[in-house]
Amino acid sequence: MISILYNKTGRLTRFILRRDRLRLPIWILGIAFFTFIIPGAFLELYPSQQERDIMAGTMKNPAMIAIAGPADFDHYTIGVMTAHQMLIFTAIVVGLMSILLVTRHTRADEEDGRIELIRSLPVGRLSTLNATIMVYVITYILLALIVGLGLFTLDIEGMDLEGSMLYGAVLGSTGVFFTGLTALFAQVSQSSRGTIGLSISVLIIAYILRAVGDVSNEKISWFSPLGLVTQTEVYSSNNWWPVLALCVASILLIVAAYYLNTIRDMGEGFLPSRPGRKHASIFLQSPIGLILRLQRTGLISWALGMFVMGVSYGSILGDLEAFFDGSQELQKMLVTEEGYSLIEQFLPMLMMVMAILAAIPAIMSINKLYGEEKKQRIEHVLGRAVSRTSLMRSYLVIASINGCVMLSLAAVGLWLAGSLVVTDGLEFSLVYGAAITYFPATLVMIGLATALIGWLPKKTSVIWIYISYSFFVLYLGKLFQFPEWVGKLSPFGFIPQVPMEEMDWLTTILLIVMAVIFSIIGMMGYSRRDIQG
Amino acid sequence: MAVIETMNLTKKFGGFTALSGVNLKLNEGEIYGFIGPNGAGKSTTIRILLGILKATEGSVKIFGKDAWTEAVEVHKRIAYVPGDVNLWPNLTGGEVIDLFGSLRGGIDNRKRDELMKRFELDPSKKCRTYSKGNRQKVALVAAFSANAELYILDEPTSGLDPLMEQVFQECIREVKDAGKSVLLSSHILSEVEKLCDRVGIIRQGKIIETGTLNELRHLTRTNLVVETKKPITNLLSLPGVHEIEGNGHAASFQVDSEQLDSVVKHISQFGVVKLESAPPTLEDLFMQHYEGAGIPEVEVGGISE
Structure with missing residues (x-):
């Protein structure tokens, strides 16, 4: 009986380890690395307890608690600060790691017919699932130990052995929880996309539930695995019971997954696969409609992300004075000038960061034109009555609107949250104006990407280097006091810092003209070259 | 009138010559079989006809229009099925067919529904779940429900089962009866033999033979199987006889077409019992062409598909 279910589990375990011999170390080392550098960075930014208390003050408002969770704000040591600002987000990353890797070894293998091959051998019916769970449980025990011991050996004040081990244990148990959850959804859903989709939905709901609970009623947070993460209060009261709760929940999930696996046929799931549309809607009748449809999911996720980013920046505006008094590093980054409020001085820098980030989805959108080409799907469109210029123009229109929407959402988010926390209120036109001034620079980036697609399609990724350069030079440039021309190598460096500087229409128009010229150059190349594939 | 006419079509990818001096002519109402092994240049030729690749040299006319500069005008009148049908995983088959229809400028909805039934295609499934054969069906339904004048089909049946291949052949015949033209690239020779009026054989980027099947057969050998009362003698000494198998009373062999007369005269002396x-x-x-018999190796190679 046992052998019909579990035969050769050990051999399959080794096989999974072999297949993941790069993935697992990269995930674990990546997570550990980021966990280890943060406390040191905090210590450098906030060397005295006084500065850390100011930071605690900035974090102690409903918006920030909704984002990062509650903490022991009265004893905001480096340890508490690290746990407060890092633990929940690291837990989310660990959750994602579980979801992606477990799906890969369960439903994805089944969908591609690889499990069928394995099952035709003298292997138990539950062996693949069992081996997968074993591998990841061991992985997360290792992760817990590495993170726990690693944090302790950093030897930073306020980070004792118990807290450090708890920190690791929280991450490990979150990983095991999402391993069990994904294993369960791999039985329920019939496709790997469905498995990932359901699991990530739970992850998002868990985060939202925790945010609501942490702000209003703590008991709600207990029902969220991520809520349990923030309830541990690592480095202050060190609660171990949430870790225990996560472990118990994990066992239940794993047992349920095993049970469902034994009662179902291979290749089947428990959710009916929903039939799709039999005909295209009126919307999906043109290249523009097709592009929008293909980019829909990405568009919505980025839009949400930009909005949340705006909200989180906006929510700290209220404590800006305290924030800046506390940090000399940050003061260096500001254009200090008399006659302007701190918010007005701070806005241009915020906007620049947001504008560069908002350009990313826009560039991704235009680069899809080449992505589709590589996947040999563009010939379906160009093989019909669609010219290359009109196709590229459609992509340009979508990318430009994308950039504008992303920037606007970030600005609106910032204004909404800002106007709630700033005592005198925040003028919408001030915020939106400062943001939208950056739009011409986004257009230049889109134009450059277009030119690359037209002439050097294999080098389209060069644009990302340019974006990273812009971010690095303009964000950190003031801190390192780079000469001005270094910043002027990026279109974002030409944008007037409204409201600190006067609006400069000439530069704005010149940037737009440049964007148009780059786009035309791109179209000329695109209608001249071979389509690959 | 020539629907497709290429003159001295040459395509180079960097230093590599994929096509050299291809002359291809497809007349109106004709079904042209384009055959050749993988990498001979079939797909490259077709992609140039579609204006997806640009010819390095030579002229390419479809309906008398330039395939590159007037691509959009040309595409309004043609339907294309690629060899590898890659579709968008998150759209359904039905959505893709309709999208293709509207990108081309309209399809016949009644025809579309009928074709989906004949090809047994479930249009409500996402393309990600389709097998290669089903993806090909999507492209075929989209192509045949378009009211095109020219159909360019690049190995359209490589993933279809025999029943569906039958449906495909019916569709081709209907299109031909309606007076449309078809360029059918394939390496399923029985299919080409059944459907095509004329055949072009491409090898290493050059068209090495072209003509009707009858014309091509003329250039080659007839298979004979004979049984005689007396043992046949001196068969080997006759000119134009190849691949003899068998002994004395029964033999099978191939005869060059121009020698058929003298060979038949010779074997009739032995008292023919059976002649096939x-x-x-x-x-x-x-095979005769591809074994390289009599054809010098040229300095070009195929491209990978």
Whole structure:
């Protein structure tokens, strides 16, 4: 009986380890690395307890608690600060790691017919699932130990052995929880996309539930695995019971997954696969409609992300004075000038960061034109009555609107949250104006990407280097006091810092003209070259 | 009138010559079989006809229009099925067919529904779940429900089962009866033999043979199977006799077409009991060319598909 279910589990375990011999170390080392550098960075930014208390003050408002969770704000040591600002987000990353890797070894293998091959051998019916769970449980025990011991050996004040081990244990148990959850959804859903989709939905709901609970009623947070993460209060009261709760929940999930696996046929799931549309809607009748449809999911996720980013920046505006008094590093980054409020001085820098980030989805959108080409799907469109210029123009229109929407959402988010926390209120036109001034620079980036697609399609990724350069030079440039021309190598460096500087229409128009010229150059190349594939 | 006409079509990828001096002519109402092994240049030729690749040299006219500069005008009148049908995983088959229809400028909805039934295609499934054969069906339904004048089909049946291949052949015949033209690239020779009026054989970027099947057969050998009362003698000494198998009373062999007369006269002396003659199959033709018999190796190679 046992052998019909579990035969050769050990051999399959080794096989999974072999297949993941790069993935697992990269995930674990990546997570550990980021966990280890943060406390040191905090210590450098906030060397005295006084500065850390100011930071605690900035974090102690409903918006920030909704984002990062509650903490022991009265004893905001480096340890508490690290746990407060890092633990929940690291837990989310660990959750994602579980979801992606477990799906890969369960439903994805089944969908591609690889499990069928394995099952035709003298292997138990539950062996693949069992081996997968074993591998990841061991992985997360290792992760817990590495993170726990690693944090302790950093030897930073306020980070004792118990807290450090708890920190690791929280991450490990979150990983095991999402391993069990994904294993369960791999039985329920019939496709790997469905498995990932359901699991990530739970992850998002868990985060939202925790945010609501942490702000209003703590008991709600207990029902969220991520809520349990923030309830541990690592480095202050060190609660171990949430870790225990996560472990118990994990066992239940794993047992349920095993049970469902034994009662179902291979290749089947428990959710009916929903039939799709039999005909295209009126919307999906043109290249523009097709592009929008293909980019829909990405568009919505980025839009949400930009909005949340705006909200989180906006929510700290209220404590800006305290924030800046506390940090000399940050003061260096500001254009200090008399006659302007701190918010007005701070806005241009915020906007620049947001504008560069908002350009990313826009560039991704235009680069899809080449992505589709590589996947040999563009010939379906160009093989019909669609010219290359009109196709590229459609992509340009979508990318430009994308950039504008992303920037606007970030600005609106910032204004909404800002106007709630700033005592005198925040003028919408001030915020939106400062943001939208950056739009011409986004257009230049889109134009450059277009030119690359037209002439050097294999080098389209060069644009990302340019974006990273812009971010690095303009964000950190003031801190390192780079000469001005270094910043002027990026279109974002030409944008007037409204409201600190006067609006400069000439530069704005010149940037737009440049964007148009780059786009035309791109179209000329695109209608001249071979389509690959 | 020539629907497709290429003159001295040459395509180079960097230093590599994929096509050299291809002359291809497809007349109105004709079904042209374009055959050749993988990498011979079939797909490259077709992609140039579609204006997806640009010819390095030579002229390419479809309906008398330039395939590159007037691509959009040309595409309004043609329907294309690629060899590898890659579709968007998150759209359904039905959505893709309708999208293709509207990108081309309208399809016949009644025809579309009928074709989906004949090809047994479930349009409500996402393309990600389709097998290669089903993806090909999506492209075929989209192509045949378009009211095109020219159909360019690049190995359209490589993933279809025999029943569906039958449906495909019916569709081709209907299109031909309606007076439309078809360029059918394939390496399923029985299919080409059944459907095509004329055949072009491409090898290493050059068209090495072209003509009707009859014309091509003329250039080659007839298969004979004979049984005689007396043992046949001196068969080997006759000119134009190849691949003899068998002994004395029964033999099978191939005869060059121009020597058929003298060979038949010779064997009739031995008292023929049974005589079977079969025209060479396209496969024989093909193998004859591809074994390289009499054809000098040229300095070009195929491209990978």
